Amino acid sequence: MAIATRLTQRLGIAHPILSAPMAFAAGGALAAAVSNAGGLGFIGGGYGDEPWLETQFRAAGNASVGCGFITWSMAQQPHLLDAALAHKPRAIFLSFADPTPYVAKIKDAGVLAIQQVQTRRDAEIAIACGCDIIVAQGAEAGGHGEKRATMTLVPEIADLIAQRAPATLLCAAGGVADGRGLAAALMLGADGAVVGSRLWASSEALVHANLHAAALAATGDDTVRQTVTDIARGYDWPERYTIRVVRNAYVDAWLGREHAMRDAGQPERDRYAAGVSAANPAIAAAIAGEAAGLIHAIEPAGVIVAKMVAEAEGLLRRGPKIAGR
Numbered sequence: 001m002a003i004a005t006r007l008t009q010r011l012g013i014a015h016p017i018l019s020a021p022m023a024f025a026a027g028g029a030l031a032a033a034v035s036n037a038g039g040l041g042f043i044g045g046g047y048g049d050e051p052w053l054e055t056q057f058r059a060a061g062n063a064s065v066g067c068g069f070i071t072w073s074m075a076q077q078p079h080l081l082d083a084a085l086a087h088k089p090r091a092i093f094l095s096f097a098d099p100t101p102y103v104a105k106i107k108d109a110g111v112l113a114i115q116q117v118q119t120r121r122d123a124e125i126a127i128a129c130g131c132d133i134i135v136a137q138g139a140e141a142g143g144h145g146e147k148r149a150t151m152t153l154v155p156e157i158a159d160l161i162a163q164r165a166p167a168t169l170l171c172a173a174g175g176v177a178d179g180r181g182l183a184a185a186l187m188l189g190a191d192g193a194v195v196g197s198r199l200w201a202s203s204e205a206l207v208h209a210n211l212h213a214a215a216l217a218a219t220g221d222d223t224v225r226q227t228v229t230d231i232a233r234g235y236d237w238p239e240r241y242t243i244r245v246v247r248n249a250y251v252d253a254w255l256g257r258e259h260a261m262r263d264a265g266q267p268e269r270d271r272y273a274a275g276v277s278a279a280n281p282a283i284a285a286a287i288a289g290e291a292a293g294l295i296h297a298i299e300p301a302g303v304i305v306a307k308m309v310a311e312a313e314g315l316l317r318r319g320p321k322i323a324g325r
């Protein structure tokens with residue numbers, strides 16, 4: 001038994017699940033584990049670090065995986081795209097800037113071009129430049145994102161795709177952490193789901209146990225979209241994007257005082273970096289989304305994928321009870 005969608009057919013994969021290319025957390029081992037479990041796994045190229053990227057492609061071994069980048073950052077060292085393409089990834093997953101300058105190069109290399117979007121306007125741009133797959137990301141998501149909710153963004157973009165580019169595939173991202181989320185994503189008109197936070201909480205993710213513990217202890221209420229974490233890391237993110245993390249003492253101390261935090265400058269950034277080095281969960285951010293409230297164990301990625309698919313299959317087969325049936 002399997003859930004067959006346009007995504008599984010086009011990619012030749014068993015399950016309609018892509019793992020999110022989570023910067024620093026999604027290395028080759030996680031990407032390979034997801035691909036070996038029947039989805040498509042992604043290395044989180046993030047801000048771009050060539051030696052790290054090479055190490056992670058090696059760690060993925062022979063598994064067919066993709067690679068993602070934070071586009072505005074990759075644009076500052078565009079050779080990274082060539083470095084990733086040299087590994088013949090299954091797909092390149094771009095996010096957080098206009099993908100137009102890169103799509104032709106990706107497709108000419110015989111690689112699928114994926115663009116994650118946060119608004120309908122962004123989806124129009126992704127369609128216009130010929131992306132193969134659009135990922136509609138709702139604000140529930142862990143990590144960077146914007147304001148729209150998965151529940152309305154996905155069907156709105158499904159309608160747009162049906163109208164303007166019916167061959168383009170659509171994935172939902174933001175809050176998919178179990179079979180209910182996967183089934184819901186398909187019902188909303190997506191061909192598959194991108195799973196971030198749930199796979200961040202896997203044994204293969206490059207995440208310290210202290211931060212895993214912080215996310216396990218959290219509910220969805222305990223996460224917040226904010227900019228404190230980026231100021232602390234010295235990242236110059238475009239203003240429209242915020243990052244959802246599990247609240248901790250550090251975030252609470254600076255939330256609403258971001259100007260003062262910028263004024264505090266390098267010493268404050270050093271304090272944060274020291275907290276990260278020590279994996280101190282009162283300082284370092286556990287980057288997880290509202291799905292934190294649905295995550296109760298750190299498990300191998302293959303187990304997470306298998307459970308998610310089995311639960312979704314059961315729900316889709318049974319469906320909700322309809323009176324008179």
Ligand SMILES: Cc1cc2nc3c(=O)[nH]c(=O)nc-3n(C[C@H](O)[C@H](O)[C@H](O)COP(=O)(O)O)c2cc1C
Pocket residue numbers: 020021022023025044045046047068069070093094095096116137140141142143144173174175176177194195196197198200287288289290291
């Ligand atoms: C720890 C973490 C790091 C992330 N890093 C990136 C990234 O580097 N590039 C990117 O496109 N998306 C990144 N994301 C967002 C994911 O692509 C995806 O939209 C999100 O995880 C989906 O929502 P979920 O966390 O509820 O599953 C990250 C998410 C998390 C949780």
